[in-house]
Amino acid sequence: MKAVIDVKRFDPENNSKEYFQKYELDVDESSTILDALIKIREDLDGTLALRCSCRASICGSCGMRVNGSAKLVCKTRLVDISPEGEKVQVEPLGNMPVIKDLVVDMNPFWNKVKQVRPFMMPENTEPEGEYIASNESMTHLVDVMNCIMCGACVSDCTALEVDESFIGPAALAKAYRFVADPRDDKSKDRLKYLNKNSGVWDCTRCYACVEVCPKGVAPMERIMKMRDLAIEEGFKNTSGYRHTKSFVNSVGRLGRLDEAKLALTSVGFFNIFGLIDLAFVGLKALVRGKLPPILPHKAESSENIKKIVNKIEKKKV
Amino acid sequence: MSKHDLLIIGAGLAGLRAAVEGVRQGLSVAVITKVHPVRSHSNAAQGGINAALTDRGDDWKDHAFSTIKGSDYLADQDAVEIMCKEAGDALIELEHMGVIFSRDDEGKLGTRAFGGQKKARTFFVGAITGSAMLHVLYEQSVKYNLSIYEEWFVTKLVKIDGKCVGVIAIDMKTGKVESISAKSVVIATGGAGRVFEPSTNAIICTGDGLSLALRAGAELMDTEMIQYHPTTLAGNGILLSEAARGEGAYLINSENERFMEKYAPDYMELASRDVVSRSEQIEIDEGRGIDGCVLLDMRHLGKNFIEERLGYLQEVATEFMGIDLSEKPIPIKPGMHYIMGGIKTDFNGATSVPGLYAAGECANVSVHGANRLGANSLLDTVVFGRRSAVNSVEWVKSNEFIEIPDEILISEKNRFQSLFDKPSSGIRPGKIRLEMAEAMTKGIGVWRDEKSINNAWEKVKDIRSDYDNIYLDDKGKIYNTDLIGALELDFMIDVAESICAGAKARKESRGAHFRTDLKERDDKNWLKHTLVEKNDDGFIVKTSDVKITDWEPEERVY
Numbered sequence: 001m002k003a004v005i006d007v008k009r010f011d012p013e014n015n016s017k018e019y020f021q022k023y024e025l026d027v028d029e030s031s032t033i034l035d036a037l038i039k040i041r042e043d044l045d046g047t048l049a050l051r052c053s054c055r056a057s058i059c060g061s062c063g064m065r066v067n068g069s070a071k072l073v074c075k076t077r078l079v080d081i082s083p084e085g086e087k088v089q090v091e092p093l094g095n096m097p098v099i100k101d102l103v104v105d106m107n108p109f110w111n112k113v114k115q116v117r118p119f120m121m122p123e124n125t126e127p128e129g130e131y132i133a134s135n136e137s138m139t140h141l142v143d144v145m146n147c148i149m150c151g152a153c154v155s156d157c158t159a160l161e162v163d164e165s166f167i168g169p170a171a172l173a174k175a176y177r178f179v180a181d182p183r184d185d186k187s188k189d190r191l192k193y194l195n196k197n198s199g200v201w202d203c204t205r206c207y208a209c210v211e212v213c214p215k216g217v218a219p220m221e222r223i224m225k226m227r228d229l230a231i232e233e234g235f236k237n238t239s240g241y242r243h244t245k246s247f248v249n250s251v252g253r254l255g256r257l258d259e260a261k262l263a264l265t266s267v268g269f270f271n272i273f274g275l276i277d278l279a280f281v282g283l284k285a286l287v288r289g290k291l292p293p294i295l296p297h298k299a300e301s302s303e304n305i306k307k308i309v310n311k312i313e314k315k316k317v
Numbered sequence: 318m319s320k321h322d323l324l325i326i327g328a329g330l331a332g333l334r335a336a337v338e339g340v341r342q343g344l345s346v347a348v349i350t351k352v353h354p355v356r357s358h359s360n361a362a363q364g365g366i367n368a369a370l371t372d373r374g375d376d377w378k379d380h381a382f383s384t385i386k387g388s389d390y391l392a393d394q395d396a397v398e399i400m401c402k403e404a405g406d407a408l409i410e411l412e413h414m415g416v417i418f419s420r421d422d423e424g425k426l427g428t429r430a431f432g433g434q435k436k437a438r439t440f441f442v443g444a445i446t447g448s449a450m451l452h453v454l455y456e457q458s459v460k461y462n463l464s465i466y467e468e469w470f471v472t473k474l475v476k477i478d479g480k481c482v483g484v485i486a487i488d489m490k491t492g493k494v495e496s497i498s499a500k501s502v503v504i505a506t507g508g509a510g511r512v513f514e515p516s517t518n519a520i521i522c523t524g525d526g527l528s529l530a531l532r533a534g535a536e537l538m539d540t541e542m543i544q545y546h547p548t549t550l551a552g553n554g555i556l557l558s559e560a561a562r563g564e565g566a567y568l569i570n571s572e573n574e575r576f577m578e579k580y581a582p583d584y585m586e587l588a589s590r591d592v593v594s595r596s597e598q599i600e601i602d603e604g605r606g607i608d609g610c611v612l613l614d615m616r617h618l619g620k621n622f623i624e625e626r627l628g629y630l631q632e633v634a635t636e637f638m639g640i641d642l643s644e645k646p647i648p649i650k651p652g653m654h655y656i657m658g659g660i661k662t663d664f665n666g667a668t669s670v671p672g673l674y675a676a677g678e679c680a681n682v683s684v685h686g687a688n689r690l691g692a693n694s695l696l697d698t699v700v701f702g703r704r705s706a707v708n709s710v711e712w713v714k715s716n717e718f719i720e721i722p723d724e725i726l727i728s729e730k731n732r733f734q735s736l737f738d739k740p741s742s743g744i745r746p747g748k749i750r751l752e753m754a755e756a757m758t759k760g761i762g763v764w765r766d767e768k769s770i771n772n773a774w775e776k777v778k779d780i781r782s783d784y785d786n787i788y789l790d791d792k793g794k795i796y797n798t799d800l801i802g803a804l805e806l807d808f809m810i811d812v813a814e815s816i817c818a819g820a821k822a823r824k825e826s827r828g829a830h831f832r833t834d835l836k837e838r839d840d841k842n843w844l845k846h847t848l849v850e851k852n853d854d855g856f857i858v859k860t861s862d863v864k865i866t867d868w869e870p871e872e873r874v875y
Contacts, residue, residue: 057633058445113459145448
């Protein structure tokens, strides 16, 4: 079958700007996008740079953006993405600097992984044999170990797009793997660290990482789990925690969101600098006519909503 | 020029395990690798790692015997003993480092059955054991703050006064060529699957280390021993783990027969890999295959079981073949998978070149002989990776750094420049790589004979002369994969010729080396290793004796 691949090119040595180059080639029905890219590199254009290795979705080398979203190109078949031979656009991963063509600089990625101290920190004395732990307490961690560090989640993370310092979905999923491992003795220290700025509370819950992860790791769910664990450990002095708490209170009390109060409580009543910042935001909103009502209205069916909230809260206990 | 006591080429399991040990032993250690460590091909090992744990009532001797029988008595038995004795400690260490092995009802590590062994002693993480281990060893490298030359490609081992004293390498991100001085060098570059097509191996498995060693004057041993794995996907050659059969999958032919009954009535689907691959090939050759394949049937295992214990297999089957393993058998065939042969080392990882060590798939200790048992390769990497570092300590302490003269660096740079300067009328390297690899699969396959081996070798020699006329599109410095591909091809041609030389020399059938013109094992003349060297006259083959300890060769029946 015929394939049309539009590749985003960049060659730092020729001082070029990024541009798209279209390749047309014949491929087998079963071809993946990686097969096509290799064919381009071998037969049509040896200057095309890309990383690839295992061809079987286990090494994590070939993360790229296909038609705008991050994928492992070795497990993306052309026939699925372009059944009628439509043009397929291939770009390097997002949120990372490009070295050349489809090759990105993953150093920032790895530095964040290193930031979460990604190694087992057991108690001082290791057992003579293996640690005894139930299969149930361990097997769910295998889902996280499925992570092959391909960078797809980081590429499409909307929080990272606006905040480079965010630890990000891959490194946080890695952190969860240790937080939840019964053999690791530093869960509390880890949570304390991850509870800070740039940690678990910076995720915007947009689900992009869950959607693009080619290995079902669901990083966002791990991040949410760590939020719960951090609260359980008593780490509550964060805007994230206050935001959550205020959100529930507001809905429980009014049946709707009291946005003004939510903003104030999230920042914290004693956080002078935060409040000053917020005042500017408030002023801007006022000028544009978007300031939420200072005195909130109750929702019509607020009593019913209150019942639902109470029921859920009870269930949690 | 940078200097390190111990420089390890390759960051797969053997390389990283060696590196961690080197740091623990107090050496200054660096790892140089053409891909980021977690991209290494150790990832692809799926099924598990063997160990005979005494507290499970298991005995290392039983493991050793299975390994030796599996090797068709070509393994050196003293080396096998070491590997099997050290297996328990190696496994527990991995668990302590953080590998999330599957557990039994008591919360201890659980096992599954694997080929060529009666006792279930394969410890595993779903069907991603290699990947899980590799990521944990990478974690350890972060813990020990290991220095890593990441995406550097080694082009030459430097030998001065008969000793290996460092390497010349290209920093792929900048194109800079540098010399790196080291008192000892461990080659841990993995396999050479790209010399064949198709292969289960990754695109990076180009046998660089085998050629580097050969050019530095080291010997390669039993290069003819190429493992064809019984369950690989047709076309792209992707692996489906032996774990499937370990967990109870059947092999069936077009007549819906479990044909292994005819070939290995006792072990059935769990006979050793060479035996199963040959049996499949007979079925296919005699017309009981389906489009050149037989079927792997897992339907009776049930969807939940498959997804929990063999999840990665289900992923591969679904994504690449559109098959749900719980609903349909999947077509598979024997495919090139592993090279038992490699750089000859003693059981401390030392090669015949002073200061040069090797471990993992690129090395031949020899623990796998003529056929490797499944789940012994992961074990091999950690046991002999560690030993190679331990045993380089003494060498490091008693030797000084030797400066690498600029002439060597300049001559390497000139070699690369000459590739850039070739006329554009030339051949693309990828094209001749494919021609060579297809010829190798044809000539050195599940079956081989004098003629097929000669044909393959002739083709490789043709490719060697074609190589003079290759042409590179990319003349740049930054991330030039065109250049790296050409240098890899140069290595692969050496490896291919060594394989042909070993295959031609061994005048018998043993393990994976099955010659249709010499069908019997010949212990009288060929209970021997083949040793390949490269000199100005070409490839020279010698032989050496196999070390036998407690297990005299017997007829091999499964």
